[in-house]
Every structure is written in C-alpha cells, then in structure tokens.
Amino acid sequence: MIRKLTSGKYRLYSRKRDPRTGRRRNLGTFSSRAAAERHERAVQYFKHH
Structure with missing residues (x-):
C-alpha cells in the first residue's frame, strides 16, 4: 500500500x-511513486520466493 x-x-x-x-x-x-511501486514489486517477489 x-x-x-x-x-x-x-x-x-x-x-x-x-x-x-x-x-x-x-x-x-x-521520492517518487514509481520508485515505491518498484520496491513494492520486489517485496512481493521475496515474500513468494
């Protein structure tokens, strides 16, 4: 979120x-929403791998 x-x-x-x-x-x-979205994807990846 x-x-x-x-x-x-x-x-x-x-x-x-x-x-x-x-x-x-x-x-x-x-600082940017795009950076936050990239990190959110990385978090989701590590949660499931």
Missing part, C-alpha cells in the same frame, strides 16, 4: 496491520 505524505514523498506500508499496534508497518519512503 503506497500513501503520499504531506512532504510530497511516498511511503510504502505493509498490507496487513500489526496486531500489537493496530498500525501498518513502514516498508520505506521514496
């Missing part, structure tokens, strides 16, 4: 919520 921050950057969050905190895990902050 990618969200735009007030600073104009994009942050990648995990899809599932953390059961302890109820918030989503921060998986990195990127």
Whole structure:
C-alpha cells in the first residue's frame, strides 16, 4: 500500500496491520511513486520466493 505524505514523498506500508499496534508497518519512503511501486514489486517477489 503506497500513501503520499504531506512532504510530497511516498511511503510504502505493509498490507496487513500489526496486531500489537493496530498500525501498518513502514516498508520505506521514496521520492517518487514509481520508485515505491518498484520496491513494492520486489517485496512481493521475496515474500513468494
């Protein structure tokens, strides 16, 4: 899940919520949405391989 921050950057969050905190895990902050999408694909690849 990618969200735009007030600073104009994009942050990648995990899809599932953390059961302890109820918030989503921060998986990195990127200057462009394209970079965040590339990293999201890499994360999904490593989750399934």
